[in-house]
Amino acid sequence: MTTPPKAKIYTRTxxxxxxxxxxGSCVEKFNPxxxxxxxxxxxxxxxxxxxxxxxxxxxxxxxxxxxxKIQNELFNIGSLLATExxxxxxxxxxxxxxxxxFLEHQIDELTQGLPELRNFILPAGHPxxxxxxxxxxxxxxxxxxxxxxxxxDDRYALALQYLNRLSDYLFVAARWTNHATGIADVxxxxx
Numbered sequence: 001m002t003t004p005p006k007a008k009i010y011t012r013t014x015x016x017x018x019x020x021x022x023x024g025s026c027v028e029k030f031n032p033x034x035x036x037x038x039x040x041x042x043x044x045x046x047x048x049x050x051x052x053x054x055x056x057x058x059x060x061x062x063x064x065x066x067x068x069k070i071q072n073e074l075f076n077i078g079s080l081l082a083t084e085x086x087x088x089x090x091x092x093x094x095x096x097x098x099x100x101x102f103l104e105h106q107i108d109e110l111t112q113g114l115p116e117l118r119n120f121i122l123p124a125g126h127p128x129x130x131x132x133x134x135x136x137x138x139x140x141x142x143x144x145x146x147x148x149x150x151x152x153d154d155r156y157a158l159a160l161q162y163l164n165r166l167s168d169y170l171f172v173a174a175r176w177t178n179h180a181t182g183i184a185d186v187x188x189x190x191x
Contacts, residue, residue, distance in 0.1 A: 022079050023088035036145040037081040040163075043138040044074040050131045059180060060128070063173060066106055070166065073099055077159045081149060095158040103165040110169075110176040117175070120188040125178035132174035139167040 019029050027034060051067050054060035076093040083089045123133030143163040150156035178185055 021084060022082040022092070023085040025084050032145070032148045033081055033084070036142070036149050037078040039138070039142040039145045040074055040078045040081060043135065043142045044071050044078070046131075046135045046138050047071050047074070050128065050135055053128050053131050060177075063177075069102075070169075073162070077146075077162065080156065080159055081146060086155075089155060095162050097158065100158065100161050100165050103162070103169050107165070107169050107172050110172045114172070114175055114179055117185075121175070122186040122188055123174070124186040125174070125183045126181045128181075129174040129177040129183070132170050132177060136167050136170035136174065139163060139170055143167060 014029065017029050018026050019034060020026055021033060047067050047070060051064055051071075054064050057064070073095065077095060079092050080089065080095070083092060123137075124130060143160065146156065146160055146163055150160040175185060
């Protein structure tokens with residue numbers, strides 16, 4: 001009995017600088033859509049780094065579950081950004097108001113126990129907080145790249161709002177991590 005050959009990971013279709021979107025459209029690899037979903041993928045990957053650094057499972061169990069949910073939703077955003085054709089777009093998992101409200105609820109929950117922020121802070125402190133700050137900056141870049149698509153197509157309005165709220169969540173999560181581990185935020189010192 002012969003085992004059928006496995007599909008190969010390489011297709012060679014991108015060797016000339018083009019790629020296919022989810023809907024089958026062929027575009028250049030520097031197309032704004034590719035840049036947008038590529039930065040969302042980068043953010044998603046970095047959230048995997050954040051999650052792998054959550055060594056204290058008692059302290060970070062809730063955050064880990066939230067980050068896993070976010071990673072799944074970022075895959076949805078990436079697939080939406082990688083789709084131009086409306087008939088395919090409508091078949092993909094949507095970003096919803098409820099998902100944005102979930103992020104807002106998480107922000108409010110984490111903020112409750114934090115000291116009031118009266119100064120700019122440096123992205124520093126506990127290693128998990130530092131990773132969350134890097135993720136936040138990746139998220140802001142994802143938001144900027146996605147805005148290039150969203151300003152021309154209102155189907156992406158909720159995805160853009162989601163990324164905006166996510167960067168706020170990551171900022172607050174970094175502050176919460178420092179506070180929960182007994183590390184003070186590092187204030188920006190004007191020179």
